Amino acid sequence: xxxxxxxxxxxxxxxxxxxxxxxxxxxxxxxxxxxxxxxxxxxxxxxxxxxxxxxxxxxxxxxxxxxxxxxxxxxxxxxxxxxxxxxxxxxxxxxxxxxxxxxxxxxxxxxxxxxxxxxxxxxxxxxxxxxxxxxxxxxxxxxxxxxxxxxxxxxxxxxxxxxxxxxxxxxxxxxxxxxxxxxxxxxxxxxxx
Amino acid sequence: xxxxxxxxxxxxxxxxxxxxxxxxxxxxxxxxxxxxxxxxxxxxxxxxxxxxxxxxxxxxxxxxxxxxxxxxxxxxxxxxxxxxxxxxxxxxxxxxxxxxxxxxxxxxxxxxxxxxxxxxxxxxxxxxxxxxxxxxxxxxxxxxxxxxxxxxxxxxxxxxxxxxxxxxxxxxxxxxxxxxxxxxxxxxxxxxxxxxxxxxxxxxxxxxxxxxxxxxxxxxxxxxxxxxxxxxxxxxxxxxxxxxxxxxxx
Numbered sequence: 026x027x028x029x030x031x032x033x034x035x036x037x038x039x040x041x042x043x044x045x046x047x048x049x050x051x052x053x054x055x056x057x058x059x060x061x062x063x064x065x066x067x068x069x070x071x072x073x074x075x076x077x078x079x080x081x082x083x084x085x086x087x088x089x090x091x092x093x094x095x096x097x098x099x100x101x102x103x104x105x106x107x108x109x110x111x112x113x114x115x116x117x118x119x120x121x122x123x124x125x126x127x128x129x130x131x132x133x134x135x136x137x138x139x140x141x142x143x144x145x146x147x148x149x150x151x152x153x154x155x156x157x158x159x160x161x162x163x164x165x166x167x168x169x170x171x172x173x174x175x176x177x178x179x180x181x182x183x184x185x186x187x188x189x190x191x192x193x194x195x196x197x198x199x200x201x202x203x204x205x206x207x208x209x210x211x212x213x214x215x216x217x218x
Numbered sequence: 219x220x221x222x223x224x225x226x227x228x229x230x231x232x233x234x235x236x237x238x239x240x241x242x243x244x245x246x247x248x249x250x251x252x253x254x255x256x257x258x259x260x261x262x263x264x265x266x267x268x269x270x271x272x273x274x275x276x277x278x279x280x281x282x283x284x285x286x287x288x289x290x291x292x293x294x295x296x297x298x299x300x301x302x303x304x305x306x307x308x309x310x311x312x313x314x315x316x317x318x319x320x321x322x323x324x325x326x327x328x329x330x331x332x333x334x335x336x337x338x339x340x341x342x343x344x345x346x347x348x349x350x351x352x353x354x355x356x357x358x359x360x361x362x363x364x365x366x367x368x369x370x371x372x373x374x375x376x377x378x379x380x381x382x383x384x385x386x387x388x389x390x391x392x393x394x395x396x397x398x399x400x401x402x403x404x405x406x407x408x409x410x411x412x413x414x415x416x417x418x419x420x421x422x423x424x425x426x427x428x429x430x431x432x433x434x435x436x437x438x439x440x441x442x443x444x445x446x447x448x449x450x451x452x453x454x455x456x457x458x459x460x461x462x463x464x465x466x467x468x
Contacts, residue, residue: 039314043289073339132412135437137341137383139414141221141263141467160221160467162294164316164341181220203294203316205258 028052028216029064031091033071033081037202041070041101044202048213056085065096066216070202071103075127075167076115078107092122097218098194099151102165105189105196109169122194125169131182137166138181144199149176149190151197153214159207161187161199168198221467222431222459223263223438224452225416226445228253230269230299233279235446251286257445258291260452263467265291266319266386266440269299270361276300281313288314296344298386302330304337311338319386321346322359325366325373328380335381340413345382347373350390355403362390374407385411386440389419396422396444404434416440424450424458431464 028045030038030052038054045052045068052068053060061067069091071078082088091098100108107119112127119127130136141160144152161179168185171178177188179198189196195215201208229236234248246252254265267287269280284297297310298319307318324331324345334343347370348358355370374385387407389400397420404417417436421427422444430436444450460466 039312040288040316043314044292046289047292072341135412135414137413138220139341139384140223140437143219164294166340200294203292205261205292209292 026065028066030054031069032056037072040202067098069100069104075112075117100196139164144177144187146178161204163199219465221465225264225440226257227266227442265295267297284313319344319346331380340383344384345377346386348388384414386416392420398426399430401434408435
């Protein structure tokens with residue numbers, strides 16, 4: 026199985042690679058169209074800033090390619106946010122795979138939302154075998170609204186999308202690569218889709 | 219619900235854990251990787267590695283160690299100790315650390331916090347603050363040896379404004395005493411800061427952790443020797459806290 030991690034100027038490629046290695050997969054890290062088109066699975070990780078990341082994707086014309094990919098595709102953290110329609114972070118137009126807005130958390134509690142939080146209302150094959158109220162590790166200051174495409178919900182000050190799915194497109198706000206056994210289970214589920 | 223975090227801290231020198239530990243069931247308790255893996259299995263929420271190697275060549279031992287840690291454990295970890303440049307942070311994050319902690323270098327050059335936050339994002343930048351009580355709480359640097367003239371609460375606000383993503387607050391007065399965390403100071407910092415606060419220094423019994431979460435309003439609590447010497451097990455500590463209605467990941 027050919028798993029490609031989409032390389033762009035954002036962090037955590039190393040951690041995702043290691044997490045996949047633990048599951049017996051040696052991913053290819055690439056931003057080349059041909060490599061992405063030939064993949065069985067694509068993972069779109071991300072830690073960083075929305076507008077910088079979108080600019081990079083546009084420079085590589087990946088903003089046009091990604092929404093048309095047909096293989097299982099998984100966005101992580103910033104990856105989820107970039108798969109939405111628009112992000113409040115630097116007023117950024119995103120990929121619009123999910124027709125959702127990404128908003129900044131209100132200042133009524135600490136931001137970033139950092140640490141282990143529970144996920145509920147689990148559906149989707151991505152969450153197969155994951156218990157309701159399992160803990161995942163989150164670090165983010167922006168969130169996607171709750172919507173029909175939600176396959177997991179998390180609550181911090183307000184309910185938000187912990188995971189989304191539409192057709193072959195999957196996305197997680199949490200970091201499965203840093204979420205111990207539960208995170209590993211979710212990555213395994215994605216790899217076996 | 220967002221869980222309160224329990225964070226063991228390992229002091230590292232030349233790639234080895236410093237404080238002698240008595241994990242008899244570990245093959246090599248001096249190996250930070252083995253010890254960290256043990257803590258991760260015990261459901262530690264994060265791990266902090268503090269490198270106290272004094273030599274110029276420290277990065278030649280630290281970066282490969284961070285790579286080994288990242289390969290072994292699947293929970294977040296922070297690396298601190300002598301970090302003073304973008305190049306230091308680039309190397310550590312690329313090796314697989316989630317976050318870095320800066321301390322003295324940020325006091326000497328506060329603009330470093332802005333630079334690091336812009337380059338890597340606030341979520342990767344922890345500012346460690348060593349505080350000691352006098353007439354007021356004052357920041358100390360150089361491993362707590364050198365006083366500055368900066369008030370702790372003033373510095374907390376400044377580091378947040380400059381883009382720090384988290385504060386690691388160590389009370390020099392409580393550190394090593396096992397008489398409980400500095401709940402009053404921690405509470406003042408936690409109420410002032412709109413970013414998470416890790417309390418450090420003084421945790422000696424399980425109820426101290428309950429107090430620092432309830433009275434101190436800490437987001438996370440850090441300790442070293444009580445975990446290393448197995449005076450308190452992380453599993454039993456988390457069970458104790460959960461029974462006392464503190465949100466904890468078991």
